[in-house]
Every structure is written in structure tokens, then in C-alpha cells.
Amino acid sequence: xKTLPLTRLQARDAHAHAFQALASRTRLEVFFFLxxxxxxxxxxxxxxxxxxPGPTLSHHLDRLRRAGLIQSRKEERFxxxxxxxxxxxxxxxxxxxxx
Numbered sequence: 001x002k003t004l005p006l007t008r009l010q011a012r013d014a015h016a017h018a019f020q021a022l023a024s025r026t027r028l029e030v031f032f033f034l035x036x037x038x039x040x041x042x043x044x045x046x047x048x049x050x051x052x053p054g055p056t057l058s059h060h061l062d063r064l065r066r067a068g069l070i071q072s073r074k075e076e077r078f079x080x081x082x083x084x085x086x087x088x089x090x091x092x093x094x095x096x097x098x099x
Contacts, residue, residue: 014068029050034046040082071084
């Protein structure tokens with residue numbers, strides 16, 4: 001993973017989009033669940049653990065995916081989700097560099 005020196009670290013549109021996606025309690029809960037899981041998690045497991053209706057969960061997962069915070073992989077009839085570590089690391093570095 002390529003890291004930027006703190007002096008060259010700047011907020012980009014992608015960062016703003018990611019923070020906007022996290023500006024929802026439900027999406028934060030989904031994101032934190034995936035961060036703690038540290039593995040690919042099937043959508044059904046996320047739904048069961050967080051007790052979110054399927055269509056609602058699909059909406060939130062899509063929003064997180066479009067923001068670059070998570071990735072998905074389809075295998076047969078199952079869809080697995082995991083975090084995108086590079087984006088998560090960028091956001092953490094960005095926050096810690098200016099705080």
C-alpha cells in the first residue's frame with residue numbers, strides 16, 4: 001500500500017464523497033460491522049446481525065460501495081462485502097493529519 005507523506009496529503013472529492021456516505025447512522029453501523037469483521041461477509045449475515053430489512057440494507061451497501069468504502073464480490077447467488085482498506089487508511093490519515 002502506497003502512503004502519502006502528511007505534507008502531500010490533501011482532501012479530494014473522493015474523500016468528501018466517502019464522508020457523506022458515512023453521514024448516516026445505519027451506514028456507519030454497516031461500515032463498522034465490516035471493519036470489525038476483517039473478512040468478506042455475505043449480505044445475509046450483515047442483515048441478520050444488524051436487523052436491517054433487505055431492501056434498506058441493499059440501498060446502504062450500494063451507497064457505501066459507490067463511495068469507495070466497501071467492495072463487493074458475487075459468488076453464485078451470494079454477494080460478499082468487505083471494506084476497501086486503502087480508502088479507510090486514507091480517511092484515517094487525513095483526519096489524524098489535521099487534528
